[in-house]
Amino acid sequence: MNDFVIETKQLTKIYGKQTVVSNVSLHVKKGRIYGLLGRNGAGKTTIMKMILGLTPITSGQVDVFGKNIKGQEKRVFPRIGAMIETPGFYPNLTGTENLEIFAKLRGTAAPHAVENALKVVGLPYKDKKLFGKYSLGMKQRLGIANAILHEPELLILDEPTNGLDPIGIAEVREFIKNLSTMCEKTILISSHILSEISLLADDIGIIDKGILLEESSMRELEKKNRRYVLLQVSDIPKASLILERQFGLKDYSVQDDHTIRLYDTSLDIAAINKALVVQDVAVIGSGLYNDSLEDYFKKITGGEGIA
Ligand SMILES: Nc1ncnc2c1ncn2[C@@H]1O[C@H](COP(=O)(O)OP(=O)(O)O)[C@@H](O)[C@H]1O
Numbered sequence: 685m686n687d688f689v690i691e692t693k694q695l696t697k698i699y700g701k702q703t704v705v706s707n708v709s710l711h712v713k714k715g716r717i718y719g720l721l722g723r724n725g726a727g728k729t730t731i732m733k734m735i736l737g738l739t740p741i742t743s744g745q746v747d748v749f750g751k752n753i754k755g756q757e758k759r760v761f762p763r764i765g766a767m768i769e770t771p772g773f774y775p776n777l778t779g780t781e782n783l784e785i786f787a788k789l790r791g792t793a794a795p796h797a798v799e800n801a802l803k804v805v806g807l808p809y810k811d812k813k814l815f816g817k818y819s820l821g822m823k824q825r826l827g828i829a830n831a832i833l834h835e836p837e838l839l840i841l842d843e844p845t846n847g848l849d850p851i852g853i854a855e856v857r858e859f860i861k862n863l864s865t866m867c868e869k870t871i872l873i874s875s876h877i878l879s880e881i882s883l884l885a886d887d888i889g890i891i892d893k894g895i896l897l898e899e900s901s902m903r904e905l906e907k908k909n910r911r912y913v914l915l916q917v918s919d920i921p922k923a924s925l926i927l928e929r930q931f932g933l934k935d936y937s938v939q940d941d942h943t944i945r946l947y948d949t950s951l952d953i954a955a956i957n958k959a960l961v962v963q964d965v966a967v968i969g970s971g972l973y974n975d976s977l978e979d980y981f982k983k984i985t986g987g988e989g990i991a
Pocket residue numbers: 699704722723724725726727728729730731
């Protein structure tokens with residue numbers, strides 16, 4: 685047994701002749717927030733729909749809680765809460781009334797389920813306002829409240845901050861974080877906004893044109909994009925030896941035959957250059973660099989990037 689709450693294996697979706705999701709293997713770990721990042725049309729919603737059995741899988745497999753969901757939907761779905769695209773509520777009922785209906789439909793027995801769920805997302809209980817008069821932000825909140833009504837272990841939220849203003853985004857981010865840390869839920873969330881995912885997610889999957897380009901922890905990704913001193917030298921082994929012995933450096937990485945990155949940016953570059961040259965290592969170039977996450981995404985998605 686591994687500790688993946690969701691694992692997709694070579695998940696593929698073809699509409700007509702168009703492959704919109706291609707061999708995607710995601711790994712969502714227990715208790716973590718996994719951010720699926722990709723432009724509009726990348727395939728995020730389709731992946732979530734396949735995980736939830738809302739659209740047929742063309743090929744591949746989805747395991748949830750360690751088992752293939754095929755034929756297991758009834759057993760698995762009560763443990764999942766989801767909001768995919770804009771949720772459908774009755775416009776002529778209040779938010780509370782809407783949730784009460786969904787709670788009943790789902791057989792959610794907990795007496796304060798609706799009140800608690802509304803509290804988590806910051807909406808008033810028993811408020812008179814009809815859903816039809818809700819702002820987009822309130823609609824999104826009610827959608828999330830609906831997803832957490834039955835206290836599921838796993839939450840799947842498709843672009844939950846879509847259309848919200850910056851304050852609304854920050855608030856939604858805050859309570860999603862709380863759901864993860866205080867309520868120990870596993871959360872799969874999608875977004876086309878890099879900053880949103882980078883502020884929220886523990887792990888990230890980058891999807892472009894239906895292909896999972898990268899999957900890693902946010903920490904690893906940030907490490908890749910730290911500020912660093914770049915040294916281009918004639919002799920890497922010798923240079924490494926000098927850096928370690930003379931300067932006590934350990935936090936560096938060798939990029940290719942001539943390039944080293946040093947992650948301690950408080951270094952005395954001039955002293956290092958001098959030491960290398962004195963010991964017959966030619967220094968071809970050196971400088972301080974800072975790859976931003978945004979540059980990185982541009983690079984891996986082939987130019988346009990994700991704003
Ligand atoms: N029901 C459908 N029929 C045909 N094509 C679809 C359908 N749903 C989505 N698509 C296409 O699949 C691709 C991925 O869509 P989607 O999963 O909604 O992307 P995202 O959620 O990342 O914006 C898009 O090109 C979209 O046009």
